[in-house]
Amino acid sequence: MSTLPSTNPYEDPESARLYDAENSGREDVEFYRRLARELRDAAAGGAGAPFTVLDIGCGTVVLGVDLAADGHRVIGVDPAEAMLQIARTRPGGERVTWILGSADAAPEGEADLAVMTGHAAQQIVPADAWRTLLRDAHRALRPGGMLAFESRDPRRRAWERWTPESTRGTFPHPDGGEFTSWVELLEVDESGADGVVETHRGVTEREGSARRGAEETLIFRPLDVLRADLESAGFAVEQVCGDWSGGPITDATAELILLGRRP
Template identity: 55%
Template structure:
């Protein structure tokens, strides 16, 4: 396995520029507003918080926020962004989070797809359950494999030119390296992101990442086995329904599986 480039400062510093215009943040902010009603001490846990963009927005809305991420480089951006000092940042994983500290845990940016084995996925669900207060909520998204997003993760569909936070312009694209559609847990996609920086140097050739696309049935069954009740499922961040591809009717698969689950009260 090659190095994950999110561990490098230059990639971390450019992450927000590459991910501008996201529609998931508004979804999770609205969800927090709905499930926090009547709780003046509402606490949010952001698993795989990255550069802390959502965490800072949640803190500005009045919530207590803890973000956890394995990349020191990403957390350096989080700590130093305006409002970053209002959050608690933990370098590590879900098992490094204290017990019963959160009313809502979120995994944004398709973090759920980085847990490639069932063992790793069940472990994070178990650790988040431990970190939630009774009655607490877990929300995350995973791409619908029926949409076959990996087929578009090639330069002709992904090349973009973006402003660099330090000035100048980035050019970035994705190169698909491998797809295994026969994995027992779901489709496995391996790709790398290439970036050319304003000074002309290039990064990404020596790194890659692998994502898993689980079926909705498998996501549901693992949540239930970990003790959660599944409260709602959406197919996009506008709260549209989950759909699967049906050539006969012309129905397309929804882009996402967005799951909202809950740790039950005793």
Template identity: 40%
Template sequence: MRNAEFTDPRLVAVYDVECPWGRDDDFFLAEVGTSPCRVLDFGCGTGRLALALAAAGHTVTGVDPARASLDAARAKPGADRVTWVEGGAEVLPAGAYDVALMTSHVAQFVVDDDEWRRVLAALRRALRTGGRLLFDSRDPADRRWERWNPVDSRRRVRLPDGTDVLTWTRVSAAHAGVVHFTRHFRFPDGERRGDAVLRFRTEQELRGSLAEAGFRMQRIDGGWQGEPVGAGDDGEFVVVATAV
């Protein structure tokens, strides 16, 4: 099943435990700032960051195509402060937001170049002129997928109900910036798995596609502390752009 960790309720529960609040969330929360504004969390998943932004006083809309992930988000404390919308780029209204976010490497799940152009165009329409787009994408030069193997990626996850789940990842193909892999989840009553594909775009590709979509690049950092691209251990592109 493609992207099952977002669409299968049992795997969504594992994702929620595997992916707690981190330095990336600190960065995006701080970058949005303290002045109340209208925020779009595009690909909001189970709502970790959307809920924090709403608690900080922002007007937040969380959009995601995966119903199981949205169901998990809606069940969390404070969920009534966020407007949750099931769908993709096609549901975004024009000029409705001051800031748009794509976090947790959501941008990499948009593999096809034509689809990526459509997503960026929709985000540009959804932002007011002068609004900001913030997102993260792994730097292909870091070759992070080489660490996604059954040994290095293996971990045991304990769910809130006490269930232990063993997880690991296996890459099946990596070519021209496109990486295919499978996530494995071993529950006490059997194993589930989910296939996924990610696109690792270069800095040049990101800059070109953003300019084409009507954004001006403010900066690309190489990590969560503002490191230059290629420096440090984060292996990230942290992108801040403005709608023009």
């Protein structure tokens, strides 16, 4: 397995500022909001009962603010201070508890639901770090709590479409006007037993000036590896979906969405 370290380009303040513009309208946000409502309503207390959501790798916390507006107690943890600075100033951000760090910094046994969105699970590349994170998420959940996250299905080989031509887009800039961004694929390693590891970087261009961001390394773990890692961390895999409507995994599946229960 590759020992490439996990990298976080969003520790860079400028990349963090542009994140929301490049990632608006995400289907995963509504999926996780719906899941939180369903789990809360199915809990012993019923609708309106206290319900705590831990957002691991929360970023600028689009989801966290929406979850807080839905009446949940929300704890957001992220290792990038630049992302949390934006999250704290977002309208509604005062409703969320912010923690700089990862799941190991979350309170023990308080969360009813823990989520990793925006493919944050793929940023944890080394196998030991990934399995430690799953154990930390397990520790942060109450008995009966749920961990939910998504990872791109490696069978679809998404990295092969991460070219400047296919990823180029134009977005509104926070300071006014527009910027253009695209992805440059740098390296792919398909030799590891735990999944395909790829490295890329984002490029942004504004007013004729191009800026290359930090390199980002992701891992595409197959379903059997994700299942085994969840079970090894103490979770019972309760559901696996292939799309944001909750449909099954098929040969055309783009996502692997896993829900694991802490017994």
